[in-house]
Amino acid sequence: MSYNDVSQIGYVVSLEGTKVRVNLLDSHKGQLASHRGGVNSVSQPGDLIGFEAGRHLVVARVAEMSFVEPEKAHTNKFGTMNVSDIPLRQLVCHAIGHIKSSEGRLSFISENWMLPPLGAKAVPLDKELLNVVFGIPTEDRKFSLRLGSDARTRTVEIRAGVNKLLSRHLAVLGSTGYGKSNFNALITRQIAEQFPSARIVIFDINGEYAQAFEGLKNVKQTALGTGTSTEFGSVFAKEHINYHRIPYQSLGWAGLIKLLRPSDKTQLPALRNALRSLPFVKTNPVNSNEVLVEQIDANTGNRTSFPLVDDCSPNNQAYLGGWLNVLQQQNVQRQTQWPPFKALANLVAEFGCVAASRNAGTSERNAFNYGNVLPLIKIIHQLSEDSRFTEVLDTSGGQMINASDTWDVPLQQEVDYIFGKPKGVPQDWNVHIVNLNGLADDLSPLVLGALLEMYAEVLFKRGQNNSYPTLLLLEEAHQYLRDPYAEEANQLKAYERLAKEGRKFGCSLIVSTQRPSELSSTVLAMCSNWLSLRLTNERDLNALRHAMENGNENVLSEISGLPRGDAVGFGSAFNIPVRMTIDEAEPGPASTDANFADIWSTPLSPS
Structure with missing residues (x-):
């Protein structure tokens, strides 16, 4: 595959396993201006570079850049300088896949077994080629979500197919304040807008997601507790709340x-x-x-x-x-x-x-x-x-007992209310925000763990044919999806069964947390897609390291230094680990930082 329209910047001089060593041509002096002529730069570790290899273009990620003293010059004199006195600029790259052409269409294959031959031309990737590497198949674009743009050039759209992103669970990780809630609101609102029969249940621990769904139809917000419910029309506003207490039975x-x-x-x-x-x-x-x-x-x-x-x-x-x-x-x-x-x-x-x-x-x-x-x-x-x-659970009793299905009826009714009805039964909402802001922190593991037990029991009884595809967004998951080795041995762990077998019954999890090291290792292992914002704790990074099948240390090392709003995504929904800048959700969740300077600078009016 030839790319005569893209200038050569170097050539392959060594192959060691998947490691490719490249000498840069002297005219470039190891530098390319970013976006020069629409071409991606190759100027720092993490950038992508291509190598012509017959009918394919091998794609590699730059791992190292260095000066190497040459044994002999590879060009004639340049200006008044003797190039033999100038050290070579050299790159070390790792192959991550290749681009092939079939019936006039380019596609990216994420396999690192194909390497370029010695002496192969090294070329930068233009926008079209980057779209091939970061993009998704044409057949998946119709049912896809826009996540953001690549953080390096900001010119390539990053999308993910809904089926590949959600079918085997998604883990969203990141320290507080770096954009987890924004990302969760971004993709769940897109789903609600694009899919008229979607079903999403959000465990809203801090009561911040309601405003992200304003203006949409078929959205319900339930606050666990007592209060005066608000009647509303077909269009949702954050003030619309149903207050509800869960009968203990x-x-x-x-x-x-x-x-x-x-x-x-x-x-x-x-x-x-x-x-x-x-x-x-x-x-x-x-x-x-x-x-x-x-x-x-x-x-x-x-x-x-x-x-x-x-x-x-x-x-x-x-x-x-x-x-x-x-x-x-x-x-x-x-x-x-x-x-x-x-x-x-x-x-x-x-x-x-x-x-x-x-x-x-x-x-x-x-x-x-x-x-x-x-x-x-x-x-x-x-x-x-x-x-x-x-306040959250109704412990007073007094509800009627069904003699034939004593325990099943109240269990079924509550699951229908919170998580949705079985397949084929009309449902009056597409998004259910379960506002848990009134739930005490020390009770959340008990109550939310019990809710998941309820859902798991009903879901698996319904069977595959009667279960409706449902997305559960589990915010602050480290509070109630804890590592089983830290729990008592007798505890039932419905969330682990949901993670293992839920996909067969149409249950998909978005596990959002700032402490992945405190989550159940089983739940993490069952996630096939990961999106990590900034993490700095070594234990959390280790949890990510073990999950990153097709990543490398260079990509992982970026995570601890990511700015707010940037993330690394990898897994079955992504061709390669990709660093992206996440789009701002409009409207976004109520999770902005307090402006201490402005508030503290404003004099308080006398009472």
Whole structure:
């Protein structure tokens, strides 16, 4: 493949594996003006350069630039200077792929096995060739997103096909204040505008995304908590908010176990028995600290009840084992309304501490057994009394119990509301912003982990044929997608299953975080696309280093020095690791820095 219209700047003098060593022609003196004649510069490490290799043009990335003393001059005298006294300018490059021509079309192949021959011409890449290297196939352009432009020349558009970018999850990394929220808003709004049947769910930890979707239709914002909901028309504005509290029973077994974090050997069995029995108990209308189990005689209609307590009281303990036995067999009166959340404490206490008595046929509350489940009982009480928790989760009970699908109905209804309905069922929104600004930081791992447990359970039950393709944007993911080795061994990890198998069920994740080293290594490993803004922490850079299959240290070293708004993108959606300047989202999220100088310089008006 010949490029007579592009001037030669050097020639290949050495090949070592994928390393290509180049002598620059003396007339260039190792420099090219940026964009000279529309040609990309080759003046610093990280620039791209081409080599003519028969029917192909090999593309390499510059790794090193140096002066080398020549053994003999390769040109005649230039002006009054003796070039034999001038050291050679030399480049060291690494092949990253090649451009081929087929039926009049140029395409880039990201394979580094093809090398140029010795003596091959070295040429800079013009805008057309750079578009081939950084661009995407023509068939993907119709369904693609514009991310920005290449940071070196600012003349080449960087786009990514939606399917390749989202089908196997995307990790968006970067220190605070360098543009993660802007990038997330940029691509999610493009999706909402281009695809009329899109479905996007945003975990908006800081309440900053609403203004990025103003003016669009089919956008819903839900604030977890209590307040006055705002009615609105078809066009969304950031003031439009639905306030919502999650009924505790809608978390389901998996979500409540995730929330309460019981130990495996003693607490988890007691909690499972408690969850199984919960729809069959009610609080004592006379004493709210007691939970009652009722039986009705089928012949006489007489009603008898037994109080379940949350302490180790000896009262009525002789009959406790018998009542718990019929409760487990569900041979008691089924209630029509859900009891309060704190009823779990009574059930856990009784199932956890009951033991056979020395008197035949009786039972007792064993203090040692009770001590094993006491920490779990305290957690239930603390959550029930924590106003920050009850602001988000409705722990009062009172909702109707569906006798045939006791736990499935509230779970399904809540997943339908937050994450969307099954395939084929009409949906009244395309973008759902779940505003979590009112959720306390120390509760976010519990609540958000439980929400993901809910979604995973319903998603995998629906199956591949009934699941609608959904994009989950998980902001500040390090708060609730933590490394499992730092967690308790018994914890269920729905987010890992979503990362591993979610794509088969139409679930795509955008994992956005400033601390990738604190995330689950499984979730990171399942991301096939990465976009990294500035990172400086060595642990975070190491996490990125292990994921960067087709990158190199030179590209990685750029990440710690990236300016605000610049990023390195790599993965299946990109031909090669590419440094880009991300476009500004219009309108953008509410994540700008405070202007300390202006605010502090303005005198305060007297009160």
